[in-house]
Structure formats: structure tokens, C-alpha cells
Amino acid sequence: MPSFGFLDKLEQFFQTGKFGENSSKSLKKGIKAACKRFIYKDGLLMRPYRGRLLRVVRSEKEIREILTRYHDDNNHAGRERVVREIMLMYYWVGVTETVKNWVKACPVCHSRPPPPPFQPAVLFCLVYGCDASSYAFPELSFHRFPKVEEQRKKWLQVAQRDEASLRTNSYICSRHFEMSCFTLTEEGQLVLSPDAAPTLLPVTAHGNEVSVESGENFRYSNIWKDELKGAAAAAAAAAAAVIDHSAHPVSLSEAALQLQEHQYCLPGPAPDCRAARIVNEHRRRTAVEPGFITYNHIARYLSTRVLPMQGKRSRSALKRMAKRFSLIDGLLMYTRVSPPLRVPRSREEVNSILQQFHDNQGHYGQGICQRQISKHYYWGSLSRDLASWISSCQTCVNRSKRKMIRCSVSKCTNRCGPVERKLGLIFHRYFIYN
Template identity: 65%
Template structure:
């Protein structure tokens, strides 16, 4: 049961503004700070709490009466409900712990039928072509992807997936591990070794030709159309530049009801073209920084109007030349100022592309510790918006096909095949 010594000291201080004779310096400090929330009224000590006055319980006997009233005589309410109702009227130090102890010792509450624990969520194997799940295959064990980078990469290679396909609860089933990867623990259960690497890769046989349905042969010209289509397909050279492979993806949908959706990543281009496009983006020039550096080194102003030269002279007070490098000196330590677009692109690549493709906030905070230029926010936003990796990571969603027996999900193999995923529409369900 809780101690009421603090409440006794608070009551003495509120009434007489004195402390017990044996009170220490720290005890006096705590009592004085706590007394700000208490008042003495109608012969009782009250505590102000969220705009209400709660009566302070001062003895074990009174506390037991309150617990009996709000728990035993209240259909043996749960802990949260009991605490909430008590705190509407009463207060003492350690209400939550007292209610918890009281309910633990209650025979009626302990003899109640235990509530069934919710079933664990269904786990699916992330490996391409593997249809294992904890619901259909309860005899299998499922193992989370490791956090160590090199080991996780080797798991992804065996699963035929990439980093973008991983989620917090992604796992592989025990089918992909050799028996030597498991060890027997003290309880007699098989556990996966910490350094285990999956070596069994699921082999999926894919049909090269689409099998026509029976209703396709009901048309009188279906045979001629089929033969003509086969002849046209034979004459097509896949290595011809005029051959567009995107058209073939439209006919390789996994299910007949799948409709080709517009490319959500129309802005994505190959890496070479992406780098070329980044360098050709029209950006504000760095002529002002070059003029400031020239003024600081030679005290020469450009041939401009008097107003422009005055603005440049005032702006130059924020900068300085340190070993021939233009630095922004309004902060400590000074920040380096890039003076051309190639240098800015190199900085953005270093802090974004080479540091895990973080978001704009994290990248800008890291860049601001070493560099400064006026258009940093806009340049970084444009750089991230043209990053092929960030676009795929942002627009990619974790989707899994709901058709029985289909193991396709949003992974690199499915994206390479041009598969798209579509949600069920409520209008498709029959009324009633």
C-alpha cells in the first residue's frame, strides 16, 4: 500500500507553513513544490486536478473503501475504468499502482475465463514464386530478414527481391534454407542460425505462349487470325530499334481481368539520361558569388548601377575569403559557398545519392553544416524529384494478388514483367 507521509507533510505546510522537525533540505523542497496543487477546505485536504477538486485520501482504511466501491461493487470493472472513475472524485499518491495490486488480489477477477488471445497475423514468404503462408502451411517456420546489410543482401538475392520490396515484417519460409541451417535449442525446437543464408531458390516455370480460351475458337475467323498473328510475331526482330518492348508487356498480364494502368513513374528515365538531364536543368547563375569573391580579393566592383554596387558591397560583409575559398562567415564555423552548378551537383550527389537517398529535411540539415548557397532548398527539391530511386521508392506500394494460387506481389520481377495491381471496387459487389 502507498505511503501517506508526503500528504501529511503537505497538509502541515498548507495549514501552518512549517515543516516537520526532522525534515531534510530535499524533503522541504519537494513538499513546498507539491503544496502548490493542494488547498485545505471544510476540514479536508483537496487537490486541484484538471479544473476539479479531488478529495485527498489520508488512510489505508479510506483507500480500501474507495477501491471496494469503485471495483468490487462496480461489477469488478477493469483497471482503466476503475482508475478513471476514482480520479473523478479522489486522489492519493500511487492510485494506479494501488488499483493494479487490488485487482491482482481479487479472487473474482482471477477466476474469470481468460480472454482468448487474438490470432497472430498471417505471414507470407517474400521469395518470388513461393506461395507459402503461415495459414496454409502451419508446419513451416517464417524468419525475418536480418538487419546486417551484407547478410540481408544475400537473402534478397535468394528471394529475387530488392530493398524496395522489404517491409518491417517481411520474412522467408523455412523451405529456402538447408537443414544444416537449423539448430536444436534446449526446448527441443529447431531455430535458425544467426548466420544462416538461404540457398534454395524457388524455380517458377513461365509459359512463353498464351493459351487461347475455348471461346476464342467460336469465331469463324479465329484460326486465320491466330495464324496471321503468329506469322507477324515471327517476323519481328526484338533487337530492332523500332521494336517497342512495352507493347508486349500489355499482352502479358497475369490475369485476364487485369487492365493496363498508366505508368505511374512516367518521369523515370535510365541512369545515363537521368544524369544528363540533371546537368541541363536551368538554374540561377552564381555570378553574384563570383562578383563578391572578386570584390573581396581585388576590391573591384562590376560595372553596374550605383544601387546595385551598394547592394553588392553590403552583401559582401556576410562573406570572407579563407585560403582563396569563399566562405559564409555569419555563422561559426564558416560555411563554404559553391560557385558553379557542377560543384552544387557534386554536393547534392554526395549527401543524397551516396548517403541512402534520405528525404529533403535530413539531407538539407546535413548539407547546412558545411555548405551555404541561397537556392539550396530549391536545388535539393529538384534533385530529389529527379532521382530515379526516390521516385520508385515513393510511388511503390506493397501489393499482393488476392487470386487463389497466385504468388505475385510488388517486387522487381513483377515490375520487370509489367504487371499491375488493382483494388476491388465496392460497386462490383451485388446489392443486398
């Protein structure tokens, strides 16, 4: 247990303002320094810690009671959890060491069965269309991507992935290497050669994918790129077409089944989200345009003092909102800050602003772009519009390392990679009902 002599002398100094008799210079210096870290309040010695005041424990008996309450009576919790919960209310010198010794000497903790043996993580093959995993195919070997850039590009070309798809746990299975790429060691194990490159394609094909024969010519072929371009063009044509339901008696569910990757998923967006924004302009107006209509009403009210034909409550709210704006040289300005900020009043103007501050200035992240835009412009949905703009920027998507997402459907090999992005596939979380 820790010594409480120093805390006793510190409390005496708080009460009387004097040091004890026969106090050395080093002790006086330590007490003066400790006064900055402790507080004497309501007759108790307190310690500020992360915005809270912790009561300083002053006896070994109280420490034992606290350890019994937070460890023995708390289902024999682990050391880190006990320290974390104690440090919410109490403090004494050497809390962590005391808890460590208490847990180490606990007979119940020693009698617990050992933890289960470590289970190695399941490894997945990153090649598009390959369903191999170390769980389903334990006889296969999995190999990390090389660090040499030229060799890594060859692996990525065969895997139909990009640099943004790579992680520290990205592998290619031995299915995609010829036997000449392996060497036999003295222990009788097959080891991949340092300069080996994958050349074999996955043996599985899904949907309308065209299987390509394996061989050296695949690395220099653009067959999969042509397939992607054709699929993207077909999806864009389908999104741009206007369907007349009276002339086509096909139900919506049947039409959706023809375009979906899985039968129960939602239809994916168009391959280019910015093109989809133009194609589906009539849909987006219902969700976005009311904000700009409000700004137009405010500008009209400030110039002519005429309110729109709305309810009394809506007109009152509009008059209150108009106090934050003013018309300067015919432009609507937000005057709650200095200098005033210009307010865009149409979707086209917002898109030009986002293109100016993001696309034309180095494709920076949302934080930098928003700080720069906020110096000149203001509108209510700035953060939401900027996040949507950056997420649909192909330059940012291709160069950023996004979280690797896999489809959990059996036998489906889709990931959040360049092939899936060009096909317009989207991934949805499972709904968990309590």
C-alpha cells in the first residue's frame, strides 16, 4: 500500500499555511509544487483530473474497501477496467500499481480457466471475382502485395484493384500463380519467388461477367475495362431514359430485379454521381431547392417588403430570419459575421462554388475546403453539400484509402474497389433490431 505521509503534510499546509517542523528544503519544494495539482475543499483533499474532482483517499482501510467494491464485487473485473472506474471518483498515489497487485493476488482470478487459444484471422483474396479464403480453402497459401512499386502495379492490374484498395492485410491466393513461381525449400515447403507475378484469373464468374482465358497476354489486355465501360454506359442510358409506365406494363419490382446485384438490395446510383445529379434534377429539387426558395423570399422581402402567400406562422418566421441578412449592391449577404458573407441562391451557383474551392484548388479535404468557403459564402446546407460533392469526386475516391468493405452474401466477391465503383454498386449495413 502507498505511504500517506506526504498527503498528510500537504493537507496540513492547506489548513494552516505553514510547513511542519523539521521539514527539509526538498519537502517544502515538493509541497509547493503539489499545491498546484490539489485542492482543499469542504474539509477534503481533492485532485482535479480531466475535468473532474477526485477525492484523495487517506487510509489503507478505505483503499481495501474501494478495491473490494470495484474488483471483487464487480465480477472480478480486469485491471484496466478497475483503474478506469476508480479514477472516476477516487485518487491516491500509485492507483495503477495497487490495483495490479490486488488483481494479481486474487485467488478467484487465478482459478479461472485460461483464455481460448489465439485464432488466426481469416485471410481473403483481393482479386476481383475470387472467393478464396483461408477458412474455406485452408490448403491455399496467401501472399502479401510486394513493396516494390513496379511489381505491385502488376499485381494490382491482375487483381483489377487500385492503390486505394490496398491494406496491410491484403493478399492474393496461390490460385493465381503458376507452379513455376514457387520454389521448394529444404523443409519441403513451397515458397513464392521474390520476383513472381500473378497471371491466372479466378475460376468463378458471376452474372454476366465474361471469363478470360489465363495467360501472359491478360496483363496487357483491356477486356475488363471494355466490359466496365459498356456496363457504365448502359447504366447511364437506363438512368437518363424516361419510362412510360402506361406503355410498359412491367411492374416496378420486376424492373428493379433486372438492375440489382442481389434481389433484395436497393438499386444503386448512376456510375457518375455528378451526372446523376443532373439527370435526377427533378428529384433533387424536392429535397434541396426549398432552402434557396427561402433565400429568394428573404431577398424579395428586403427589397420590396412583400411577404409570400403563406401561413401567419411561416411569415413571422421569415421576418425573423430576414434580420440576419441584408441586400448589398443587389446581393443577399449574411450579416451576422464580419465581414458579411454572400449567400448563393441557386444550385448552379453552389456547384460552381464547390468546383472552385475543391476541384480547382488541389482536391483538399472537407475541413480545409469548408474553412475557405466560409470566409466568403454562407448557406444552410454547406457541410452536407460539400460532403456530397467530395464523395462523388472521382479524383478523391481513386486516391483516398477508403475502408475496405466486403459483401457478406455467400459466394459474392464484391468489395469497395474500382470495379464496383465503376459499376455503381453500393453497400448497405445489416439492420439489427433490439
